[in-house]
Amino acid sequence: MEVGWWGVLIAVLGGAIRIGTPFLFVSLGECLTEKSGRINLGLEGTLVMGAMTGYAVSLHSGSPWLGVLCAGLAGMVLGALHSWICSFQRVNDIAVGIAMMLFGTGLAFFLGKPYIQPSAPRLPSIDLGAWSDIPQLQAALQINALFLVGIVVAVVLGWMLKNTAWGLKVRVVGESADAARALGLPVDRIRILSTAQGGFLAGIGGSYLSLYYPFNWSEGLSSGQGLMAVALVIFARWQPIGCLWVSLLWGGAAALGPSLQSVGVTGGYYIFNAIPYIMTLAMMIITCSPKRTLVGVPRELTVTR
Amino acid sequence: MSESRKLTRRQVLQGTAAAGALGMLGNVEWIGQAWGASDKVKMGFIFVGPRDDYGYNQAHFEGKAAVAKLDWVKAFDEEKVPETIEVQKTMESMVKLDGAQVLFPTSFGYFDPHIIKVAPLFPNIQFLHCGGLYQEGKHPKNVGSYFGFIDESQYIAGIVAGGMSKSGKLGFVAAKPIPQVLRNINNYTLGARSIRPNCTTNVIFTGDWSLPVREAEATNSLVDQGIDVITCHVDSPKVVITTAEKRGIYCTGYHCNQSKLAPKGYLTGAEWNWAKVYMDYADMIRKGQTVPHLVRGGLKEGIVKVSDYNQVVTDAVRKQADAAKDKFMGGGMVVYKGPIKDNAGRVVIAAGKEHVQTDIWLESMDWLVEGVIGSTKS
Amino acid sequence: MPQTLNKALEPFLIIVGSLTVSMVLFGIFVASAGADPFEVYQTMYRAAFGTSFSWQNTLVRAAPLMLTALCTALPGYLGLIIIGGEGAVVMGGLFAAIVALTMPTAPPIVVLTTMALAGMIAGGVWLMIGGALRHYRAVNETISSLLLNYIAIALLNHLVTSTFRDPESLNHPSTHHIGEANMIGVIPGTDLHWGLVFGIVACVIAWFLMHHTVFGFASQIAGGNVRAAQVAGLPVGRLILIICCAAGAAGGLAGMLEVAAIHGRANDTLNANYGYAGILVAFVARNNPLAIIPVAVLLGGIRASSGLLQRTHELPDATVLVMQGIIFLVILFSETLYGRFSRLQKQGAS
Incomplete structure (x- = not known):
């Protein structure tokens, strides 16, 4: 079936979901962490470690879902390590994040050597496009359950942050550590938990890369998805549901370059492929202003001081 | 100094x-x-x-x-x-x-x-x-x-691809438009067109040697455009091959034998030795x-080889591919034999002229042969 | 007297202590991977500092890191966290190569000076964007400088494969060569190019600027408390722009040196992650330009040892990544020990 230029639209739609899902998980993880007043720049390492762990466990156990779980647990350990180190006085969370990035990717590459060759079982996909008789659309709507899980997590996380006692505690710690202490809240423990949970989500995002799309474990697997989480969260205004839209937008933008080439728009692909970065920077320039602080920003965050 | x-x-x-x-x-x-x-x-x-x-x-x-x-x-x-x-x-x-x-x-x-x-x-x-x-x-x-x-192996793979394609549209995921890569794309296309003159090859350049997500995305875009056999020239073909298998199309490999990654669709491949x-x-x-x-x-000297054909490759196609292989092995094959036009319609090799494999002129290739959809400009 | 001694002793003890701890941790890691940690350390020492060749290998890797570390360290005085060194290197290298190509007949000294200036301006402007966005639009500088890295790399790749491509650079798209005569040579008697000297000099100048001038003093005040600085009438915006520009200039110079001392052209190899390594160097050196020098040498040594580790112990390349991660985590962790140490000693004495 000829789709021509419609192919670009389909690719952007499909790409939004396919490429966007790992962004969704890392940005949700980062969002939760930042809500508690910490920034974790080490999610790149967490993501890569999650990708490796997921692939390895899926290979050994034969169950990709067990792989996803273990990827999350590996991410949780790295997240907890990050925030435990940061809970000491005068330790800079951004610096620790960069060191964690090095440590996480290094560890994943080191332990992941034996898993580059073998093929692990892949996560199954769900056909949401069966109603359509256009094969391209069917393929674009062939999604993974993790995407749906991500949507649920985004909604639930947003609701919980707003409406539950736990959410309130996290936000108070993120707004003002002093106020939280005055209320008798265990600031460090809440932050460690939030960062560990954030790491869990980022680890799952990594396992999506290795176990579903592009479905591969190699040392070049991630191209900065984890690093970008920080930018996505600002873009999303620290709203979990915003993370969903921003991730979809990013996925779609990343799919634009290759799909334009497939219909014959061949020039400037380096620039086209940089669109997501340019777009984020432009958004930040437009929406930020020195006269007011951003809505939703946790005041304890080092990036916003 | x-x-x-x-x-x-x-x-x-x-x-x-x-x-x-x-x-x-x-x-x-x-x-x-x-x-x-x-x-x-x-x-x-x-x-x-x-x-x-x-x-x-x-x-x-x-x-x-x-x-x-x-x-x-x-x-x-x-x-x-x-x-x-x-x-x-x-x-x-x-x-x-x-x-x-x-x-x-x-x-x-x-x-x-x-x-x-x-x-x-x-x-x-x-x-x-x-x-x-x-x-x-x-x-x-x-x-x-x-x-x-290795472009000799790509020529053979192109024949197999062209022979097995239903739509006559082939796909190629490439890293950069540099001579080594262009030569593979051109040979692949010339191989396919040698047995099926209206075959086309749709090319996407990813911009770098190892970008798994973009390679997968390029593969999906090409499949959406109707190609049904794909190959690549990137550092690691694994992603392109597995994505093609998932989309249910044929593929041919590069660098190493990737038949394990796509038992159904891996037709053949160009391998180093x-x-x-x-x-x-x-x-x-x-x-x-x-x-x-x-x-x-090349093939004759044993520096490159062609992966074993998949069982789905029909006898007729095998015969055509093997005939070309024999010609390479005998040293009598010249791929770049005029007249050859590039994909903008310009004659790059005039009728009667030929460039043998060792010709240094081929090392500075900056054009895509007729039948390739794509451009060498970045 | 003992108190001043304590003050000088404290950072020394903490650094030595954290290096020991990280070596123990890494030793355990290597041992659990099945290698003999003592042999591994011996190999690393030989590969990084054991012979004069090893030293040169280490120093040549350390040189660009000194410059890229300044990209993060200088804005650090203002309380800004800039991680855009990579972009500054890329832009510096690109523009240095481009200007060199516009002056084919000029004598080498003129070409090189112009290249250095062009590289420094390009890098400086690139980081200044982040600083300006921060000051005038309140855009977070960490994120914007990170995004600018990706944009710079895309620009580099686009320009060297199109407008500025040397058609002769067949399989490795690059700009034209700047000419052998314009290449920077090596320091006499060694194998090291002049980049190392530039790196050390830049660090010393930066240290002098920040610690011994009014400008540096003003910056430190602004970094400590923006409101106090504004009350005191300090031009905070101008300080941010100047410092970001100086920081970017250091990165741009590193890019220019890559072109003028090694490649002779600008191409995608400019994106060699020196910028990211520089961030760590700056953090570990606690933004002190003088401390950057030894830290960069340490990191250069670790990187230099990777090869021999692979060849003699068949450990993967990632081994040194793990080691860097451990060392930097421990050193960053040790930040919390400053102050506690001397307090303990004082209590013991009284």
């Missing part, structure tokens, strides 16, 4: 003055041990990416592993060496600390300026670079190049023969 420095180095390596000169290097005893402790041929390999990438570097590493098995060879390697001053230091280090007699820096970008700069410092060491860039008179005497005409090249070099060095400056060859 650096004449005096070169001289001391030369003395170091010629051995008579070694003791005195080595003193300046510090740890004399240790280097002495590494140097000539046994009469094994010492070969150093340098890779730009990980050894096991299911692609370019793995193909070389498998070659290294093959020579390393010989009991009179000591082979060592270093992975993920960037094309910066770091590779210069790695080469020096392999010579000075491991006593390498011959070095194989396998990435294209290692040649200029790095090998050209380091080779004159060690005139007794052979620097053999994968890429075919050596020019007599212009480059140091102890430098050589080797390369395989570096073991042969490295064995030959090791043998020449052991026997003290002069190493030729330029070693190039």
